[in-house]
Amino acid sequence: MGHINTSIDRLIKIVQQGGSVRTGIDIYNSEKTKTIEKTAIINDENILLKLKAEGIQILPISRQLGGGTWDKQGLELKLRPGDQINPFEKEGLAEIPEIDKKIGKIEETKREATVKFEKAKKNIKKVISDIKDTGGEFDYGQVENTVTELLDFINTDESAFSLLTREIFSYDDYLYNHSINVCTIGTPVIKHFMGKYGKQFGMDDPEKIKEISIGYFMHDAGKVLVPEEILNKKGPLTDEEFEVVKTHSYQLGMQVFEKNHLNDPLIIDSVRWHHAPMFKGERRCYPNDVEPEKIPPYVKVCKLADIYDALTSVRCYKNAFNPIEVVTDLFTKYAKKDKLVQKVLLSFISVVGIYPPGSVVFLSNGQMAYIIDSRGPIVLVFSDDQGVPLKRQPDPIDLSDPNSVSAGLKLDHKRPMTTPVKVYNKLPKGLREMIFSK
Numbered sequence: 015m016g017h018i019n020t021s022i023d024r025l026i027k028i029v030q031q032g033g034s035v036r037t038g039i040d041i042y043n044s045e046k047t048k049t050i051e052k053t054a055i056i057n058d059e060n061i062l063l064k065l066k067a068e069g070i071q072i073l074p075i076s077r078q079l080g081g082g083t084w085d086k087q088g089l090e091l092k093l094r095p096g097d098q099i100n101p102f103e104k105e106g107l108a109e110i111p112e113i114d115k116k117i118g119k120i121e122e123t124k125r126e127a128t129v130k131f132e133k134a135k136k137n138i139k140k141v142i143s144d145i146k147d148t149g150g151e152f153d154y155g156q157v158e159n160t161v162t163e164l165l166d167f168i169n170t171d172e173s174a175f176s177l178l179t180r181e182i183f184s185y186d187d188y189l190y191n192h193s194i195n196v197c198t199i200g201t202p203v204i205k206h207f208m209g210k211y212g213k214q215f216g217m218d219d220p221e222k223i224k225e226i227s228i229g230y231f232m233h234d235a236g237k238v239l240v241p242e243e244i245l246n247k248k249g250p251l252t253d254e255e256f257e258v259v260k261t262h263s264y265q266l267g268m269q270v271f272e273k274n275h276l277n278d279p280l281i282i283d284s285v286r287w288h289h290a291p292m293f294k295g296e297r298r299c300y301p302n303d304v305e306p307e308k309i310p311p312y313v314k315v316c317k318l319a320d321i322y323d324a325l326t327s328v329r330c331y332k333n334a335f336n337p338i339e340v341v342t343d344l345f346t347k348y349a350k351k352d353k354l355v356q357k358v359l360l361s362f363i364s365v366v367g368i369y370p371p372g373s374v375v376f377l378s379n380g381q382m383a384y385i386i387d388s389r390g391p392i393v394l395v396f397s398d399d400q401g402v403p404l405k406r407q408p409d410p411i412d413l414s415d416p417n418s419v420s421a422g423l424k425l426d427h428k429r430p431m432t433t434p435v436k437v438y439n440k441l442p443k444g445l446r447e448m449i450f451s452k
């Protein structure tokens with residue numbers, strides 16, 4: 015990336031002698047606050063002294079992205095090898111605490127989310143096996159508790175669950191994961207919608223969130239009653255079989271809720287209409303005799319979360335699509351429809367973190383990068399274009415920065431994201447230690 019990790023002492027000296035410094039890269043502290051703007055010219059030693067006091071010992075300087083060091087006459091100072099520090103050859107990454115802390119936080123949230131997810135999965139397994147055994151009955155209290163716990167966690171970090179690997183191996187496993195995913199993706203979206211556009215559409219009562227989330231969690235409950243030979247069939251379904259699958263929402267799903275004497279529209283609307291048309295004339299929807307204007311916004315959110323999760327999850331027979339491709343397709347399909355669909359779509363796009371921190375992406379030149387902030391995204395590029403770990407310490411790069419784009423640093427939108435576990439051997443030692451330290 016053409017950047018040089020330079021000791022802060024050396025930079026302080028340059029500024030004290032009347033020179034100036036420009037990093038070319040935005041510098042963030044552990045609170046995710048930008049402390050140095052990439053284009054800022056630093057000629058006040060206090061800025062650097064303050065960073066040093068916060069424990070920062072090096073700063074990346076990227077000449078390729080417009081950074082550099084200059085003396086008081088404005089002549090560029092070449093950084094000497096002695097000015098550089100390579101923390102990967104020293105002691106782990108203790109020397110760049112802001113990144114260390116950031117990755118620590120990402121990994122901690124990931125661990126907590128895994129625990130919550132596994133617990134929810136155990137509960138949905140029980141609910142599904144009850145439905146199977148009794149032909150529809152389940153313990154509503156258990157569903158309510160599970161969803162309440164998920165909501166509490168979403169309240170502390172709305173994108174926490176997007177950090178988890180979305181890999182599934184069997185149909186049952188898919189159904190469990192999919193229930194949790196649609197709930198944890200859809201809920202922050204409907205909350206956003208209600209907060210921003212709710213008044214306009216008469217849908218701004220936060221008290222309703224729990225029931226809506228329960229509807230998301232249980233939206234596919236009717237699938238449990240579809241004969242297994244159809245659900246697990248390898249190869250395409252016949253027209254008749256597909257007709258049976260379609261009933262999982264408006265017929266079998268409704269049957270499950272009737273059997274449990276549940277008729278709250280906030281819950282059951284998502285169950286029966288999550289495959290219904292979002293706008294007039296939308297094709298391949300069922301049931302298709304319902305007016306799109308009658309479908310409430312929270313069901314439309316459910317539909318988007320359902321499509322998004324189905325396409326971005328890795329199934330045993332298919333690779334996941336890259337989330338940006340999926341969101342772009344959703345946008346192309348649903349933008350410029352009626353006002354409500356537009357607001358639902360906007361809420362979805364602004365909430366769903368397309369690039370969850372903690373995941374690994376590929377750049378168009380084949381290099382791999384670890385995401386530390388979904389806005390940008392800001393990444394640490396850690397391999398060369400052949401997938402060989404870089405020896406030098408990776409610095410954060412904002413991929414939305416025009417300089418990054420002009421330096422050829424852009425994401426490969428066709429290759430799906432992966433996780434640090436999957437590319438374990440390609441991670442530089444220091445980064446690996448930070449990610450897997452606990």
Ligand SMILES: [Fe+2]
Binds near residue numbers: 233288289
């Ligand atoms: Fe469905």
